[in-house]
Amino acid sequence: MALHLFNTLTRSLQTFTPLDPAGKSVGMYCCGPTVYDFGHIGNFRTFVFADLVRRYLEFKGHSVRHVMNITDVEDKIIRRVRETGKSLRDYTGEYETAFWADHAALNCLRPHGTPHATEYISEIIALIETLMTRGVAYRTDDGSVYFSIEKYRGRGGHYGRLLNLNFDALRVGERVKSDEYAKESVADFALWKARAPEDGAVCWPSPWGEGRPGWHIECSAMSMKLLGASFDLHLGGEDLIFPHHEDEIAQSEGAGVQPPGQPFVKHWLHGAHLLAEGKKMSKSLGNFYTLRDLLAKGFTGREIRYLLLTAHYREPFNFTLDGLQAARTALGRLDECKRRLTEIAAGATGKVSAATISEGQRILGEFTAAMDDDLNVSKAWAVIFEEVRVMNAFMAVGKIEPNVAAHRLTICDQVFGCFGLTPPPPAVEAPAEIAALAAARLAARQARDFKRADAIRDEMKARGWVIEDTPKGPRLKRA
Protein backbone atom coordinates (compact mmCIF):
# COMPACT_ATOMS: atom_id res chain seq x y z
CA MET A 1 0.00 0.00 0.00
CA ALA A 2 1.43 3.33 -0.97
CA LEU A 3 1.02 6.62 0.81
CA HIS A 4 -0.89 9.18 -1.19
CA LEU A 5 -0.57 12.83 -0.28
CA PHE A 6 -2.16 15.92 -1.74
CA ASN A 7 0.53 18.00 -3.40
CA THR A 8 -0.19 21.72 -3.63
CA LEU A 9 2.10 21.86 -6.67
CA THR A 10 -0.26 19.75 -8.73
CA ARG A 11 -3.40 20.25 -6.66
CA SER A 12 -3.91 16.53 -6.73
CA LEU A 13 -3.25 13.38 -4.79
CA GLN A 14 0.13 11.87 -5.57
CA THR A 15 1.90 8.75 -4.51
CA PHE A 16 4.61 9.76 -2.11
CA THR A 17 7.96 8.53 -3.35
CA PRO A 18 11.12 9.69 -1.58
CA LEU A 19 13.99 11.09 -3.63
CA ASP A 20 16.20 8.56 -1.88
CA PRO A 21 16.78 5.79 -4.46
CA ALA A 22 16.45 3.28 -1.63
CA GLY A 23 13.05 4.77 -0.86
CA LYS A 24 13.85 4.98 2.82
CA SER A 25 15.21 8.38 3.84
CA VAL A 26 12.90 11.36 3.75
CA GLY A 27 13.80 15.01 4.15
CA MET A 28 11.02 17.13 5.56
CA TYR A 29 10.92 20.83 6.30
CA CYS A 30 8.14 22.61 8.14
CA CYS A 31 7.89 26.36 8.48
CA GLY A 32 8.10 26.98 12.18
CA PRO A 33 6.99 29.80 14.43
CA THR A 34 7.92 33.43 14.50
CA VAL A 35 8.79 33.79 18.15
CA TYR A 36 7.26 37.15 19.01
CA ASP A 37 4.42 35.90 21.23
CA PHE A 38 2.88 32.74 22.64
CA GLY A 39 1.66 30.28 20.04
CA HIS A 40 -2.08 29.87 19.59
CA ILE A 41 -4.01 26.73 18.88
CA GLY A 42 -4.12 27.54 15.17
CA ASN A 43 -0.32 27.64 15.01
CA PHE A 44 -0.17 24.35 16.78
CA ARG A 45 -2.60 22.70 14.44
CA THR A 46 0.11 23.01 11.81
CA PHE A 47 2.85 21.67 14.07
CA VAL A 48 0.76 18.74 15.21
CA PHE A 49 0.02 18.08 11.55
CA ALA A 50 3.75 18.11 10.75
CA ASP A 51 4.38 15.80 13.67
CA LEU A 52 1.72 13.42 12.39
CA VAL A 53 3.31 13.37 8.93
CA ARG A 54 6.65 12.57 10.47
CA ARG A 55 5.29 9.89 12.78
CA TYR A 56 3.30 8.26 10.02
CA LEU A 57 6.31 8.19 7.70
CA GLU A 58 8.27 6.56 10.50
CA PHE A 59 5.39 4.17 11.10
CA LYS A 60 5.72 3.25 7.43
CA GLY A 61 9.40 2.47 7.95
CA HIS A 62 10.97 5.64 6.61
CA SER A 63 13.86 7.31 8.25
CA VAL A 64 12.83 10.94 8.46
CA ARG A 65 15.02 13.97 8.84
CA HIS A 66 12.70 16.67 10.14
CA VAL A 67 13.74 20.30 10.13
CA MET A 68 11.76 23.21 11.48
CA ASN A 69 13.00 26.76 11.48
CA ILE A 70 12.60 29.35 14.17
CA THR A 71 12.08 32.81 12.78
CA ASP A 72 13.80 35.07 15.24
CA VAL A 73 14.12 38.25 13.24
CA GLU A 74 11.18 39.92 11.57
CA ASP A 75 9.17 43.17 11.67
CA LYS A 76 6.96 42.35 14.63
CA ILE A 77 9.90 41.10 16.64
CA ILE A 78 11.89 44.21 15.90
CA ARG A 79 9.00 46.39 16.96
CA ARG A 80 8.62 44.51 20.24
CA VAL A 81 12.34 44.64 20.86
CA ARG A 82 12.18 48.39 20.43
CA GLU A 83 9.14 48.69 22.69
CA THR A 84 10.45 46.47 25.48
CA GLY A 85 14.05 47.60 25.35
CA LYS A 86 15.20 44.00 25.52
CA SER A 87 17.86 42.57 23.30
CA LEU A 88 16.73 40.60 20.28
CA ARG A 89 18.11 37.41 21.75
CA ASP A 90 16.50 37.91 25.17
CA TYR A 91 13.17 38.75 23.65
CA THR A 92 12.97 35.86 21.20
CA GLY A 93 14.60 33.43 23.64
CA GLU A 94 11.73 33.85 26.04
CA TYR A 95 9.10 33.01 23.47
CA GLU A 96 11.12 30.25 21.94
CA THR A 97 11.38 28.54 25.32
CA ALA A 98 7.63 28.87 25.70
CA PHE A 99 7.14 27.49 22.22
CA TRP A 100 9.14 24.35 22.86
CA ALA A 101 7.32 23.80 26.12
CA ASP A 102 4.00 24.01 24.28
CA HIS A 103 5.31 21.82 21.48
CA ALA A 104 6.31 19.18 24.03
CA ALA A 105 3.00 19.49 25.88
CA LEU A 106 1.34 18.41 22.65
CA ASN A 107 3.74 15.49 22.48
CA CYS A 108 5.24 16.67 19.23
CA LEU A 109 8.62 15.10 18.55
CA ARG A 110 11.48 17.52 18.56
CA PRO A 111 12.61 18.10 14.97
CA HIS A 112 16.12 16.92 14.19
CA GLY A 113 17.12 20.38 13.10
CA THR A 114 15.80 23.67 14.46
CA PRO A 115 17.75 26.37 12.66
CA HIS A 116 17.42 30.02 13.60
CA ALA A 117 17.40 32.72 10.95
CA THR A 118 19.90 34.79 12.90
CA GLU A 119 22.38 31.92 12.93
CA TYR A 120 22.33 31.46 9.18
CA ILE A 121 23.07 35.00 8.07
CA SER A 122 26.17 33.95 6.15
CA GLU A 123 24.28 31.21 4.29
CA ILE A 124 21.52 33.70 3.54
CA ILE A 125 23.99 36.24 2.20
CA ALA A 126 25.70 33.57 0.10
CA LEU A 127 22.37 32.57 -1.43
CA ILE A 128 21.50 36.18 -2.22
CA GLU A 129 24.91 36.60 -3.85
CA THR A 130 24.23 33.60 -6.03
CA LEU A 131 20.93 35.13 -7.06
CA MET A 132 22.68 38.42 -7.83
CA THR A 133 25.29 36.61 -9.90
CA ARG A 134 22.60 34.84 -11.84
CA GLY A 135 20.92 38.15 -12.51
CA VAL A 136 17.60 37.44 -10.84
CA ALA A 137 18.17 39.84 -7.94
CA TYR A 138 19.02 43.53 -7.82
CA ARG A 139 20.13 46.04 -5.26
CA THR A 140 18.27 49.31 -4.86
CA ASP A 141 19.78 52.64 -3.89
CA ASP A 142 18.84 52.28 -0.26
CA GLY A 143 20.84 49.08 0.08
CA SER A 144 18.02 46.56 -0.11
CA VAL A 145 18.08 43.59 -2.43
CA TYR A 146 15.02 42.34 -4.27
CA PHE A 147 14.19 39.27 -6.25
CA SER A 148 13.14 40.06 -9.79
CA ILE A 149 10.27 37.95 -10.90
CA GLU A 150 10.58 39.26 -14.42
CA LYS A 151 14.24 38.22 -14.70
CA TYR A 152 13.44 34.89 -13.11
CA ARG A 153 10.78 34.30 -15.73
CA GLY A 154 13.18 35.43 -18.39
CA ARG A 155 15.47 32.63 -17.34
CA GLY A 156 12.70 30.11 -17.68
CA GLY A 157 11.51 30.24 -14.10
CA HIS A 158 7.85 29.65 -13.47
CA TYR A 159 6.42 31.99 -10.86
CA GLY A 160 2.96 30.91 -9.76
CA ARG A 161 3.47 27.22 -9.17
CA LEU A 162 1.39 26.87 -6.05
CA LEU A 163 -1.60 28.94 -7.00
CA ASN A 164 -3.16 30.69 -9.94
CA LEU A 165 -1.95 34.22 -9.97
CA ASN A 166 -3.43 37.05 -11.87
CA PHE A 167 -0.95 39.86 -11.54
CA ASP A 168 -3.23 42.38 -13.20
CA ALA A 169 -5.85 41.79 -10.56
CA LEU A 170 -3.54 41.88 -7.57
CA ARG A 171 -4.70 44.52 -5.17
CA VAL A 172 -1.38 46.16 -4.91
CA GLY A 173 -0.33 48.67 -2.37
CA GLU A 174 -2.30 47.84 0.72
CA ARG A 175 0.47 46.08 2.53
CA VAL A 176 3.49 47.30 0.63
CA LYS A 177 5.73 49.11 3.01
CA SER A 178 6.98 52.58 2.26
CA ASP A 179 10.59 51.41 2.25
CA GLU A 180 9.87 49.19 -0.70
CA TYR A 181 9.06 51.97 -3.13
CA ALA A 182 12.28 51.32 -5.00
CA LYS A 183 11.22 47.92 -6.28
CA GLU A 184 11.26 47.54 -10.04
CA SER A 185 7.99 45.70 -9.95
CA VAL A 186 5.35 45.47 -7.26
CA ALA A 187 5.49 41.68 -7.28
CA ASP A 188 9.20 41.62 -6.48
CA PHE A 189 10.03 40.73 -2.92
CA ALA A 190 12.83 41.59 -0.55
CA LEU A 191 15.78 39.26 -0.10
CA TRP A 192 17.71 41.72 2.03
CA LYS A 193 16.24 44.72 3.79
CA ALA A 194 18.45 47.72 4.31
CA ARG A 195 18.72 48.85 7.88
CA ALA A 196 16.07 51.36 8.90
CA PRO A 197 16.47 53.71 11.86
CA GLU A 198 13.74 51.91 13.80
CA ASP A 199 15.62 48.61 13.49
CA GLY A 200 17.94 49.74 16.27
CA ALA A 201 20.74 47.28 16.84
CA VAL A 202 19.06 44.56 14.79
CA CYS A 203 21.26 44.41 11.71
CA TRP A 204 24.11 42.54 10.11
CA PRO A 205 26.81 43.60 7.70
CA SER A 206 26.46 42.47 4.09
CA PRO A 207 27.95 43.22 0.68
CA TRP A 208 24.99 45.60 0.17
CA GLY A 209 25.29 47.42 3.47
CA GLU A 210 23.89 46.80 6.91
CA GLY A 211 20.52 45.19 7.04
CA ARG A 212 18.62 42.02 7.73
CA PRO A 213 17.23 39.10 5.75
CA GLY A 214 13.90 39.25 3.98
CA TRP A 215 11.23 36.91 5.24
CA HIS A 216 11.36 34.11 2.69
CA ILE A 217 15.08 33.77 2.16
CA GLU A 218 15.81 32.19 5.54
CA CYS A 219 13.72 29.14 4.75
CA SER A 220 15.43 28.66 1.40
CA ALA A 221 18.90 29.03 2.86
CA MET A 222 18.32 26.85 5.89
CA SER A 223 16.29 24.09 4.29
CA MET A 224 18.79 23.65 1.46
CA LYS A 225 21.69 23.77 3.87
CA LEU A 226 20.24 21.09 6.14
CA LEU A 227 18.31 18.92 3.69
CA GLY A 228 20.05 19.53 0.39
CA ALA A 229 19.05 21.69 -2.57
CA SER A 230 16.30 19.26 -3.45
CA PHE A 231 14.26 17.48 -0.82
CA ASP A 232 11.03 15.58 -0.33
CA LEU A 233 8.51 17.42 1.78
CA HIS A 234 7.83 20.98 2.73
CA LEU A 235 4.88 21.80 4.92
CA GLY A 236 3.23 24.78 6.46
CA GLY A 237 -0.07 26.49 7.06
CA GLU A 238 -2.19 27.27 4.03
CA ASP A 239 -1.64 30.99 4.43
CA LEU A 240 2.02 30.42 3.58
CA ILE A 241 1.24 29.17 0.09
CA PHE A 242 1.45 32.71 -1.13
CA PRO A 243 3.67 34.56 -1.02
CA HIS A 244 6.01 32.71 1.31
CA HIS A 245 6.27 29.31 -0.34
CA GLU A 246 5.91 30.63 -3.85
CA ASP A 247 8.83 32.95 -3.18
CA GLU A 248 10.85 30.18 -1.60
CA ILE A 249 10.52 28.17 -4.79
CA ALA A 250 11.53 31.15 -6.91
CA GLN A 251 14.60 31.90 -4.78
CA SER A 252 15.70 28.34 -4.38
CA GLU A 253 15.25 27.30 -7.97
CA GLY A 254 16.38 30.71 -9.18
CA ALA A 255 19.73 29.95 -7.60
CA GLY A 256 20.06 27.00 -9.94
CA VAL A 257 21.57 24.70 -7.35
CA GLN A 258 19.34 21.70 -7.85
CA PRO A 259 20.47 18.67 -9.84
CA PRO A 260 19.14 18.89 -13.39
CA GLY A 261 15.44 18.12 -13.59
CA GLN A 262 14.96 18.06 -9.86
CA PRO A 263 12.74 20.54 -8.07
CA PHE A 264 13.54 22.40 -4.87
CA VAL A 265 10.76 20.48 -3.15
CA LYS A 266 8.91 17.46 -4.42
CA HIS A 267 5.77 17.56 -2.29
CA TRP A 268 4.22 20.65 -0.78
CA LEU A 269 1.73 19.98 1.98
CA HIS A 270 -0.44 22.67 3.50
CA GLY A 271 -2.62 22.46 6.56
CA ALA A 272 -5.91 24.32 6.67
CA HIS A 273 -6.60 26.91 9.30
CA LEU A 274 -9.04 26.41 12.08
CA LEU A 275 -11.91 28.39 13.43
CA ALA A 276 -12.51 28.72 17.12
CA GLU A 277 -16.09 28.45 18.35
CA GLY A 278 -17.22 28.78 14.75
CA LYS A 279 -15.44 32.05 14.08
CA LYS A 280 -12.04 33.26 13.11
CA MET A 281 -9.99 33.55 16.26
CA SER A 282 -9.84 37.04 17.57
CA LYS A 283 -8.98 38.50 20.90
CA SER A 284 -12.07 40.69 20.97
CA LEU A 285 -14.39 37.72 20.42
CA GLY A 286 -12.81 35.85 23.31
CA ASN A 287 -12.10 32.83 21.14
CA PHE A 288 -8.39 33.40 20.79
CA TYR A 289 -6.80 30.43 22.50
CA THR A 290 -3.12 30.12 23.16
CA LEU A 291 -2.04 26.65 24.14
CA ARG A 292 -1.40 28.04 27.61
CA ASP A 293 -4.98 29.27 27.89
CA LEU A 294 -6.25 25.79 27.17
CA LEU A 295 -3.89 24.09 29.59
CA ALA A 296 -4.92 26.64 32.22
CA LYS A 297 -8.53 25.59 31.69
CA GLY A 298 -7.52 22.13 32.81
CA PHE A 299 -7.28 20.39 29.45
CA THR A 300 -4.24 18.26 28.81
CA GLY A 301 -1.95 18.54 25.85
CA ARG A 302 -2.97 15.03 24.94
CA GLU A 303 -6.66 15.96 24.82
CA ILE A 304 -5.89 18.98 22.68
CA ARG A 305 -3.72 16.88 20.38
CA TYR A 306 -6.43 14.27 20.05
CA LEU A 307 -9.00 16.88 19.08
CA LEU A 308 -6.66 18.36 16.48
CA LEU A 309 -6.14 14.88 15.07
CA THR A 310 -9.82 14.08 14.65
CA ALA A 311 -10.19 16.15 11.51
CA HIS A 312 -8.48 15.97 8.16
CA TYR A 313 -5.59 18.40 7.81
CA ARG A 314 -6.87 19.99 4.61
CA GLU A 315 -10.32 20.75 5.97
CA PRO A 316 -11.05 23.81 8.00
CA PHE A 317 -11.66 22.66 11.53
CA ASN A 318 -13.87 24.21 14.14
CA PHE A 319 -12.00 24.09 17.42
CA THR A 320 -14.30 24.44 20.42
CA LEU A 321 -14.20 23.98 24.16
CA ASP A 322 -17.17 21.62 23.82
CA GLY A 323 -15.12 19.65 21.34
CA LEU A 324 -12.32 19.39 23.87
CA GLN A 325 -14.76 18.04 26.41
CA ALA A 326 -15.92 15.44 23.87
CA ALA A 327 -12.28 14.66 23.12
CA ARG A 328 -11.69 13.95 26.78
CA THR A 329 -14.56 11.46 26.89
CA ALA A 330 -13.56 9.74 23.66
CA LEU A 331 -9.96 9.44 24.76
CA GLY A 332 -11.18 8.02 28.06
CA ARG A 333 -13.02 5.32 26.16
CA LEU A 334 -9.85 4.38 24.31
CA ASP A 335 -7.77 4.41 27.46
CA GLU A 336 -10.30 2.34 29.37
CA CYS A 337 -10.28 -0.29 26.68
CA LYS A 338 -6.52 -0.40 26.76
CA ARG A 339 -6.47 -0.56 30.55
CA ARG A 340 -8.81 -3.54 30.58
CA LEU A 341 -6.81 -5.28 27.87
CA THR A 342 -3.67 -4.74 29.92
CA GLU A 343 -5.34 -6.30 32.92
CA ILE A 344 -6.31 -9.37 30.93
CA ALA A 345 -2.94 -9.57 29.19
CA ALA A 346 -1.20 -9.99 32.53
CA GLY A 347 -1.76 -13.72 32.19
CA ALA A 348 -0.31 -13.99 28.69
CA THR A 349 2.19 -16.73 27.93
CA GLY A 350 3.41 -15.30 24.65
CA LYS A 351 1.82 -17.91 22.45
CA VAL A 352 -0.28 -16.28 19.77
CA SER A 353 -2.44 -18.16 17.31
CA ALA A 354 -2.25 -17.61 13.59
CA ALA A 355 -5.84 -16.42 13.64
CA THR A 356 -5.01 -13.75 16.21
CA ILE A 357 -2.09 -12.57 14.14
CA SER A 358 -4.06 -12.39 10.93
CA GLU A 359 -6.88 -10.54 12.66
CA GLY A 360 -4.31 -8.09 13.99
CA GLN A 361 -2.92 -7.63 10.51
CA ARG A 362 -6.40 -6.98 9.21
CA ILE A 363 -6.90 -4.21 11.76
CA LEU A 364 -3.55 -2.58 11.09
CA GLY A 365 -4.15 -2.99 7.36
CA GLU A 366 -7.39 -1.05 7.56
CA PHE A 367 -5.76 1.59 9.70
CA THR A 368 -2.89 1.91 7.24
CA ALA A 369 -5.20 2.03 4.24
CA ALA A 370 -7.05 4.94 5.82
CA MET A 371 -3.86 6.81 6.63
CA ASP A 372 -2.34 6.10 3.23
CA ASP A 373 -5.31 7.94 1.79
CA ASP A 374 -3.88 11.40 2.38
CA LEU A 375 -3.79 10.87 6.15
CA ASN A 376 -7.50 10.29 6.50
CA VAL A 377 -7.52 10.32 10.26
CA SER A 378 -11.30 10.31 10.52
CA LYS A 379 -11.43 7.03 8.69
CA ALA A 380 -8.54 5.68 10.75
CA TRP A 381 -10.33 6.56 13.97
CA ALA A 382 -13.45 4.81 12.73
CA VAL A 383 -11.37 1.64 12.31
CA ILE A 384 -10.00 1.99 15.81
CA PHE A 385 -13.30 2.74 17.53
CA GLU A 386 -15.00 -0.11 15.74
CA GLU A 387 -12.29 -2.40 17.06
CA VAL A 388 -12.69 -0.97 20.54
CA ARG A 389 -16.38 -1.79 20.37
CA VAL A 390 -15.68 -5.36 19.32
CA MET A 391 -13.08 -5.90 22.02
CA ASN A 392 -15.29 -4.34 24.67
CA ALA A 393 -18.12 -6.62 23.69
CA PHE A 394 -15.85 -9.65 24.02
CA MET A 395 -14.42 -8.47 27.29
CA ALA A 396 -17.89 -7.86 28.65
CA VAL A 397 -18.52 -11.59 28.40
CA GLY A 398 -14.99 -12.57 29.39
CA LYS A 399 -14.17 -14.00 25.99
CA ILE A 400 -10.74 -12.61 25.36
CA GLU A 401 -7.77 -14.83 26.05
CA PRO A 402 -4.73 -13.20 27.71
CA ASN A 403 -2.61 -13.94 24.65
CA VAL A 404 -5.11 -12.30 22.34
CA ALA A 405 -5.32 -9.29 24.64
CA ALA A 406 -1.53 -9.05 24.68
CA HIS A 407 -1.39 -9.14 20.90
CA ARG A 408 -4.09 -6.50 20.56
CA LEU A 409 -2.11 -4.35 22.94
CA THR A 410 0.84 -4.35 20.58
CA ILE A 411 -1.49 -2.95 17.96
CA CYS A 412 -2.75 -0.35 20.40
CA ASP A 413 0.82 0.72 21.01
CA GLN A 414 1.57 1.05 17.31
CA VAL A 415 -1.54 3.08 16.62
CA PHE A 416 -1.24 5.29 19.69
CA GLY A 417 2.43 5.77 18.91
CA CYS A 418 1.68 6.75 15.34
CA PHE A 419 -0.76 9.38 16.58
CA GLY A 420 1.51 10.46 19.41
CA LEU A 421 -1.24 9.68 21.89
CA THR A 422 0.32 6.95 23.99
CA PRO A 423 -1.57 6.96 27.30
CA PRO A 424 0.28 8.41 30.26
CA PRO A 425 1.41 6.02 32.97
CA PRO A 426 -1.26 5.07 35.51
CA ALA A 427 -2.35 7.80 37.88
CA VAL A 428 -0.46 8.33 41.09
CA GLU A 429 -1.27 6.16 44.08
CA ALA A 430 -3.70 7.65 46.55
CA PRO A 431 -2.11 9.04 49.70
CA ALA A 432 -2.29 6.87 52.82
CA GLU A 433 -5.14 8.80 54.42
CA ILE A 434 -7.30 8.38 51.34
CA ALA A 435 -6.45 4.70 51.14
CA ALA A 436 -7.42 4.41 54.81
CA LEU A 437 -10.78 6.05 54.12
CA ALA A 438 -11.32 3.65 51.24
CA ALA A 439 -10.57 0.71 53.51
CA ALA A 440 -12.95 2.05 56.15
CA ARG A 441 -15.68 2.43 53.55
CA LEU A 442 -15.10 -1.09 52.32
CA ALA A 443 -15.43 -2.40 55.87
CA ALA A 444 -18.62 -0.43 56.38
CA ARG A 445 -20.06 -1.79 53.15
CA GLN A 446 -19.21 -5.33 54.09
CA ALA A 447 -21.00 -4.71 57.39
CA ARG A 448 -23.89 -3.39 55.27
CA ASP A 449 -23.65 -0.07 57.02
CA PHE A 450 -24.35 1.83 53.82
CA LYS A 451 -25.10 5.10 55.54
CA ARG A 452 -21.61 5.19 56.95
CA ALA A 453 -20.09 3.94 53.68
CA ASP A 454 -21.79 6.73 51.75
CA ALA A 455 -20.68 9.31 54.29
CA ILE A 456 -17.08 8.20 53.83
CA ARG A 457 -17.53 8.35 50.07
CA ASP A 458 -18.72 11.95 50.38
CA GLU A 459 -15.78 12.76 52.60
CA MET A 460 -13.39 11.35 50.02
CA LYS A 461 -15.06 13.28 47.26
CA ALA A 462 -14.62 16.46 49.28
CA ARG A 463 -10.92 15.66 49.40
CA GLY A 464 -10.75 15.26 45.65
CA TRP A 465 -10.98 11.49 45.19
CA VAL A 466 -13.79 9.44 43.74
CA ILE A 467 -14.28 5.78 44.33
CA GLU A 468 -15.57 3.28 41.83
CA ASP A 469 -16.74 -0.15 42.84
CA THR A 470 -15.68 -2.77 40.36
CA PRO A 471 -16.04 -6.54 40.48
CA LYS A 472 -12.40 -6.62 41.54
CA GLY A 473 -12.89 -4.19 44.40
CA PRO A 474 -12.93 -0.42 44.72
CA ARG A 475 -10.80 1.77 42.46
CA LEU A 476 -9.62 5.19 43.44
CA LYS A 477 -9.49 8.06 40.99
CA ARG A 478 -8.78 11.73 41.21
CA ALA A 479 -11.98 13.74 40.89
Add this chain to the structure above:
RNA sequence: GGCGGGGUAGCCAAGUGGUAAGGCAGGGCUCUGCAAAAGCCUCAUGCGUCGGUUCGAUUCCGACCCUCGCCUCCA
Protein backbone atom coordinates in the same frame (compact mmCIF):
# COMPACT_ATOMS: atom_id res chain seq x y z
C1' G B 1 -12.69 42.55 -8.14
C1' G B 2 -9.34 37.81 -8.80
C1' C B 3 -8.33 32.86 -6.88
C1' G B 4 -9.35 28.75 -3.62
C1' G B 5 -11.83 25.84 0.51
C1' G B 6 -16.46 24.53 3.00
C1' G B 7 -22.01 23.66 3.73
C1' U B 8 -23.78 15.69 5.85
C1' A B 9 -28.08 14.23 12.53
C1' G B 10 -28.33 18.58 18.69
C1' C B 11 -22.57 19.21 18.15
C1' C B 12 -17.84 17.45 15.69
C1' A B 13 -16.76 14.72 11.38
C1' A B 14 -15.83 10.49 7.17
C1' G B 15 -17.84 8.85 2.68
C1' U B 16 -20.15 7.00 -1.95
C1' G B 17 -23.54 6.94 -9.14
C1' G B 18 -27.22 2.16 -6.04
C1' U B 19 -29.60 3.94 -1.11
C1' A B 20 -25.48 7.39 4.85
C1' A B 21 -18.32 5.51 8.93
C1' G B 22 -16.89 7.07 13.65
C1' G B 23 -16.86 10.31 18.12
C1' C B 24 -19.65 13.47 21.68
C1' A B 25 -24.43 14.52 23.52
C1' G B 26 -29.52 12.18 24.01
C1' G B 27 -32.68 7.63 24.93
C1' G B 28 -33.01 2.33 26.62
C1' C B 29 -30.58 -1.60 29.14
C1' U B 30 -26.67 -4.40 32.08
C1' C B 31 -23.78 -4.13 36.42
C1' U B 32 -24.52 -1.85 41.65
C1' G B 33 -27.09 -1.78 48.55
C1' C B 34 -27.43 3.07 46.23
C1' A B 35 -24.19 5.57 43.33
C1' A B 36 -20.17 6.34 40.28
C1' A B 37 -17.55 4.35 36.49
C1' A B 38 -17.71 1.15 32.61
C1' G B 39 -20.05 -1.73 28.90
C1' C B 40 -23.95 -3.12 25.34
C1' C B 41 -28.02 -1.46 22.26
C1' U B 42 -30.33 2.69 19.94
C1' C B 43 -30.30 7.34 17.45
C1' A B 44 -30.13 11.08 9.54
C1' U B 45 -35.90 8.07 4.05
C1' G B 46 -31.48 12.31 5.00
C1' C B 47 -26.40 14.91 2.93
C1' G B 48 -27.36 24.23 1.77
C1' U B 49 -31.49 25.67 -2.19
C1' C B 50 -33.50 25.07 -7.08
C1' G B 51 -33.07 22.87 -11.72
C1' G B 52 -30.68 19.13 -15.17
C1' U B 53 -28.34 14.26 -16.66
C1' U B 54 -29.52 9.07 -15.08
C1' C B 55 -33.22 3.15 -14.22
C1' G B 56 -31.27 5.51 -9.82
C1' A B 57 -27.74 11.59 -7.19
C1' U B 58 -26.14 13.27 -1.06
C1' U B 59 -22.39 11.76 -4.75
C1' C B 60 -22.03 14.19 -11.85
C1' C B 61 -23.52 19.10 -14.45
C1' G B 62 -25.64 24.22 -14.10
C1' A B 63 -27.52 28.30 -11.38
C1' C B 64 -28.23 30.43 -6.74
C1' C B 65 -27.72 31.16 -1.23
C1' C B 66 -24.60 31.00 3.07
C1' U B 67 -19.73 30.65 5.11
C1' C B 68 -14.27 30.65 5.56
C1' G B 69 -9.53 31.82 3.59
C1' C B 70 -5.60 34.01 0.33
C1' C B 71 -4.43 38.30 -3.00
C1' U B 72 3.28 40.91 -0.43
C1' C B 73 6.33 39.17 5.99
C1' C B 74 -0.78 35.78 9.35
C1' A B 75 0.01 28.48 10.99
